[in-house]
Amino acid sequence: MSIKRRLFYIVKYSFIVYSVYYIVGTLVLRLLKFFVKPDDKLILFSSFGGRKFDDSPKVLYELMLKDKRFGDYKLIWAFTNPDEVELSEDRKIKCDTLNYYVTALKARAWITNSSIERGLSFKGKNTFYFNTWHGTPLKKMGADISIDNQSFKSKAKNCYDVFLVQGEYEADIFSRVFTIEREKIRLIGLPRNDILIQYTNKYQLELREKLGIPVGKKVILYAPTFREYEKTEDLECKLTVPMNLEYWKERLGMDYILLFRAHYEVAKSMEITDDDFVREMSAYPQLEDLMIVSDMLVSDYSSIFFDYSVMHKPMYCFAYDYERYASERGMYFDIRDYISATDNEVDLLSMLTKGNDFEAQEKSNVFQKKYVTAYGLATKLSIDIIAKEMGLFVSVPKQHI
Structure with a gap:
């Protein structure tokens, strides 16, 4: 096992080690926040904790590149191994580095299907946290399961501003296990799935x-x-x-x-x-x-x-x-x-x-x-939600059910 993976395992499954990591890391980043100037035209993307360049965040990213409303925005991706991703150097950063945390603190919006905070808690009030998530749960998750020493769930808080779902079934689950206010859960579907009914x-x-x-x-x-x-x-x-x-x-x-x-x-x-x-x-x-x-x-x-x-x-x-x-x-x-x-x-x-x-x-x-009651227009609806938060002109169509 690599040293990095062993450290990750220790931090994740040792309550004491994770508690120290959470308290110290969160404190340092909240202090660092006072020295970082926010950038209202910076958006940070991540998929599966930086392991992938895919899923709903990528679908939104690709549409933003074509959307004139975001023409002068900096769209940055975070990866655990950025050298393995074919993307220009000015559009990608490495997770768990000083540059990563500074970029996250500067960003006006975070778009992810998992998490940006790496088990910590440092989201600013002006940061728009848009989570597409990555699937409807069949297996129990979060507060609904009991796994020994799963320390993350005891510390990290979910500060999502928007959380996407494709049905009331999962809305009930996510609201409960992630303690998300129902008004922040948007029943519009998942952007990655639009192509499944739009393809010719x-x-x-x-x-x-x-x-x-x-x-x-x-x-x-x-x-x-x-x-x-x-x-x-x-x-x-x-x-x-x-x-x-x-x-x-x-x-x-x-x-x-x-x-x-x-x-x-x-x-x-x-x-x-x-x-x-x-x-x-x-x-x-x-x-x-x-x-x-x-x-x-x-x-x-x-x-x-x-x-x-x-x-x-x-x-x-x-x-x-x-x-x-x-x-x-x-x-x-x-x-x-x-x-x-x-x-x-x-x-x-x-x-x-x-x-x-x-x-x-x-x-x-x-x-x-x-x-699955909402599907087909998730990408367009998501982009309009983000654009509205950024203060850009939007025109939201009726939801397809």
């Missing part, structure tokens, strides 16, 4: 060609989540799926392509070798592309079910370890009650090869109507 057949065909998917083959997207209780020697989450890819290829190889997309926490632990049937896509930057080219989804307890449901395609739950997962991690509801589900790969492959599975598709439709 031409765009889908172009993506299939780009990804090298043979004409006529159906595409299965398999996107499992991680298990916190399964870790490698380096304390990274891992995933052990009871699936025989040779058996899958034998059953499906003639007519299907399998796109394997693991959760970012476990992608490194997977050992998938690409061939003419399976493609390892965990490092592919745009998950939405994979959702668009696929004909069906297989997952387990991932929030991807909520996002995928707006496309009204068949969805399947491969719940091979449901009892253990529900016991150790906690679930808000039994996903098997809503999605076509099984606990073994033989039955799963039988489901996948049904052809037009109208039952699975109808379940997907019902699931969407229950849990």
Whole structure:
């Protein structure tokens, strides 16, 4: 394990160490704030704590670059490894550096899908904190779970000015677990998902060609989540799926392509070798592309079910370890009650090869109507909310439900 990762683990899971980190770090940054001049035309972006250049923050960033209202704004991204991101040097900074904290203190707005404050508390009154979040929770989270020594939840406060959701179900959860006032929760959907209902057949065909998917083959997207209780020697989450890819290829190889997309926490632990049937896509930057080219989804307890449901395609739950997962991690509801589900790969492959599975598709439709009620205009609505806060001219269209 690297020294940096070991220190991160100690800070996160040792209550005493984290408490010292929080108190000292917060105090230093609040004092530093008096020496930093605010910049009303600086916006700081971050995705998944600086690990990614994607998701809803990137969608908003790309539209802002084209929006004349933000023509003279400085749009800066924070990354844990900025050298790995293809972005001009004047548009990116490194997380956990003095420059990062100074930039955060100067910025008029923070746009993220996770957090900017790095477990501390230093947001200024004039800083507009816009959180898109990164998925609808199926697994219990925040104050709803009890994990030994999860020290962050005992100190860091959530000072969001806007928090996006795509349904009342998650609005209730986030309001409770993050102690967010309901008026700050905006039911407009997630910007990253707009493309899922806006794409054309031409765009889908172009993506299939780009990804090298043979004409006529159906595409299965398999996107499992991680298990916190399964870790490698380096304390990274891992995933052990009871699936025989040779058996899958034998059953499906003639007519299907399998796109394997693991959760970012476990992608490194997977050992998938690409061939003419399976493609390892965990490092592919745009998950939405994979959702668009696929004909069906297989997952387990991932929030991807909520996002995928707006496309009204068949969805399947491969719940091979449901009892253990529900016991150790906690679930808000039994996903098997809503999605076509099984606990073994033989039955799963039988489901996948049904052809037009109208039952699975109808379940997907019902699931969407229950849990995802706002979608399609989140990007435009978000930009207008931000523009209004910046004092720029806005024209907000009616919400699409």
